[in-house]
Amino acid sequence: MxxxxxxxxxxxxxxxxxxxGRPRRALTxxxxxxxxxxxxxxxLATVGVQGLPTPLAVAARxxxxxxxxTLPLDALASLRRxxxxxxxxxxxxxxxxxxxxxxxxxxxxLEPYVQFFRTIPPLAIIPLAIVLMGIGEVxxxxxxFLAAFLSSVVSTFQGVVDVDKTLINAARxxxxxxxxxxxxVVVPASTPFILVGMRVGLGAAWGTxxxxxxxxxxxxxxxxxxxxxxxxxxxxxxxxxxAIGVLGLLMDRLLLxxxxxxxxxxxxx
Amino acid sequence: MNTKISFRDVVKTYPMKDxxxxxxxxxxxxxxxxxxxxxxxxxxxxxxxxxxxxxGLVEPGAGEVLVDGRPVTGPGPERGVIFQQYxxxxxxxxxxxxxxxxxxxxxxxxxxxxxxxxxxxLVGLSDFADALPKTLSGxxxxxxxxxxxxxxxxxxxxxDEPFGALDALTRVQLQDQLLDTWSKEQRTVMFITHDxxxxxxxxxxxxxxxxxxxxIQQVIDVDLPYPRTEEMRLSPEFGRLxxxxxxxxxxxxxxxxxx
Ligand SMILES: Nc1ncnc2c1ncn2[C@@H]1O[C@H](COP(=O)(O)OP(=O)(O)OP(=O)(O)O)[C@@H](O)[C@H]1O
Ligand SMILES: [Mg+2]
Numbered sequence: 355m356x357x358x359x360x361x362x363x364x365x366x367x368x369x370x371x372x373x374x375g376r377p378r379r380a381l382t383x384x385x386x387x388x389x390x391x392x393x394x395x396x397x398l399a400t401v402g403v404q405g406l407p408t409p410l411a412v413a414a415r416x417x418x419x420x421x422x423x424t425l426p427l428d429a430l431a432s433l434r435r436x437x438x439x440x441x442x443x444x445x446x447x448x449x450x451x452x453x454x455x456x457x458x459x460x461x462x463x464l465e466p467y468v469q470f471f472r473t474i475p476p477l478a479i480i481p482l483a484i485v486l487m488g489i490g491e492v493x494x495x496x497x498x499f500l501a502a503f504l505s506s507v508v509s510t511f512q513g514v515v516d517v518d519k520t521l522i523n524a525a526r527x528x529x530x531x532x533x534x535x536x537x538x539v540v541v542p543a544s545t546p547f548i549l550v551g552m553r554v555g556l557g558a559a560w561g562t563x564x565x566x567x568x569x570x571x572x573x574x575x576x577x578x579x580x581x582x583x584x585x586x587x588x589x590x591x592x593x594x595x596x597a598i599g600v601l602g603l604l605m606d607r608l609l610l611x612x613x614x615x616x617x618x619x620x621x622x623x
Numbered sequence: 624m625n626t627k628i629s630f631r632d633v634v635k636t637y638p639m640k641d642x643x644x645x646x647x648x649x650x651x652x653x654x655x656x657x658x659x660x661x662x663x664x665x666x667x668x669x670x671x672x673x674x675x676x677x678x679g680l681v682e683p684g685a686g687e688v689l690v691d692g693r694p695v696t697g698p699g700p701e702r703g704v705i706f707q708q709y710x711x712x713x714x715x716x717x718x719x720x721x722x723x724x725x726x727x728x729x730x731x732x733x734x735x736x737x738x739x740x741x742x743x744x745l746v747g748l749s750d751f752a753d754a755l756p757k758t759l760s761g762x763x764x765x766x767x768x769x770x771x772x773x774x775x776x777x778x779x780x781x782x783d784e785p786f787g788a789l790d791a792l793t794r795v796q797l798q799d800q801l802l803d804t805w806s807k808e809q810r811t812v813m814f815i816t817h818d819x820x821x822x823x824x825x826x827x828x829x830x831x832x833x834x835x836x837x838x839i840q841q842v843i844d845v846d847l848p849y850p851r852t853e854e855m856r857l858s859p860e861f862g863r864l865x866x867x868x869x870x871x872x873x874x875x876x877x878x879x880x881x882x
Pocket of ligand 1: 666669670673837
């Protein structure tokens with residue numbers, strides 16, 4: 355899941371982007387690797403490893419779970435939580451990041467909190483969230499929100515701070531007011547950072563999901579895996595893992611696509 | 624003639640690990656209305672810093688900078704700047720870059736398009752009007768930056784090595800264009816260059832600066848009539864002036880130690 359342990363800088367995003375246009379040869383190699391992995395897995399499962407289901411068994415289980423509606427409903431429940439947390443997180447992170455980057459006062463006031471909470475893994479907030487918010491949807495979404503917010507806010511802030519001073523000067527000498535500079539220079543110039551921050555945020559949100567669903571959930575991929583664990587139901591755990599991986603990958607690719615469309619103007623060195 | 628830009632006893636220092644670095648040491652210079660002044664000097668002598676003060680982007684540490692007799696308090700569209708680093712907006716096409724300043728002027732859309740078109744044509748970028756900066760060569764980026772400054776038609780043009788990245792032919796063309804519009808539109812131009820030939824060809828006065836500390840070494844009058852022509856470049860008088868400027872730039876006496 356390297357796609358989810360996101361990228362820190364636009365230059366790295368650029369490297370990832372170069373990978374997207376990779377030639378057919380690389381794709382063939384990818385395919386070979388996947389098939390080889392499946393073969394090894396099958397061998398391990400048939401030859402020895404206790405209780406390990408074969409890929410076919412997992413596929414069969416996935417079929418069942420899809421047929422009886424469990425998997426779609428779980429996936430939907432998980433996606434709803436993640437997207438809600440992620441949207442709220444970035445929706446708040448972008449303006450706060452802009453404030454911190456643009457106004458020294460806002461930075462001075464907010465930075466201690468942002469920097470401090472960044473050092474606390476969002477999962478460590480779970481006990482507190484349960485005590486304060488009970489065991490409903492709120493604490494789950496809150497933890498995911500926090501994870502997304504903290505990773506997005508920092509990169510937005512960094513993006514604004516790093517806007518090339520000569521570009522701001524170029525706008526100023528053409529007669530631009532502070533408001534115009536903000537809207538026409540700072541926002542577009544920091545878009546690459548914001549989008550990278552959103553990808554990091556989405557990765558963080560998705561990464562927090564399973565743990566968040568340990569808080570007395572009634573549905574969701576994390577909850578289902580937790581249940582399966584009680585019954586030594588390895589197949590279902592595998593189905594859950596693969597579903598989390600595939601959905602995470604899809605969302606990441608979607609954001610990557612948006613990023614590529616929106617920041618096509620960047621010089622790639 | 625009235626004084627347009629006036630530097631009075633300007634000092635600029637930057638704090639360093641060990642003491643202060645004096646970028647400009649008591650620089651005084653008056654540029655007349657509608658005058659064309661070029662500034663030459665070794666790298667790091669404070670040319671860009673001096674110009675940034677007239678642009679309102681850098682404040683003098685001591686002394687004052689006046690434009691039209693009033694202290695400069697910030698930048699303004701009546702003083703156009705062409706930056707040494709081009710400073711194009713990378714997310715905008717050539718045309719949109721050129722229109723950036725025009726959009727801030729409340730012009731009718733038609734007039735805006737016409738002026739952008741004209742400026743782009745002047746620098747020979749018409750075929751690339753819809754290209755993004757990342758697809759342009761260094762010289763083309765520079766021409767786009769020139770067009771962006773020309774388009775708003777400022778009274779004062781502050782140009783920091785604007786033709787530095789251009790090939791010889793384009794450079795000569797743009798020099799002649801610049802002189803042409805300058806004499807028509809009656810602008811005041813402060814033009815920084817490394818090229819002694821260019822400094823003499825364009826200017827009524829060449830300001831030669833020296834480094835460490837940054838200061839004005841000599842101001843050389845160019846008594847050649849306008850319009851300047853290509854033949855003048857070959858005249859003995861031009862050669863003499865070029866030698867004089869060359870000498871002033873490259874055979875500078877060592878810095879005077881501060882008393
Ligand atoms: N923000 C700053 N902090 C410290 N020193 C600075 C700063 N800006 C400029 N300087 C110093 O001031 C001096 C003058 O800089 P300036 O850019 O004006 O030189 P210049 O004459 O334009 O040089 P060049 O021909 O290379 O463009 C340089 O030595 C530079 O190191
Ligand atoms: Mg310079």
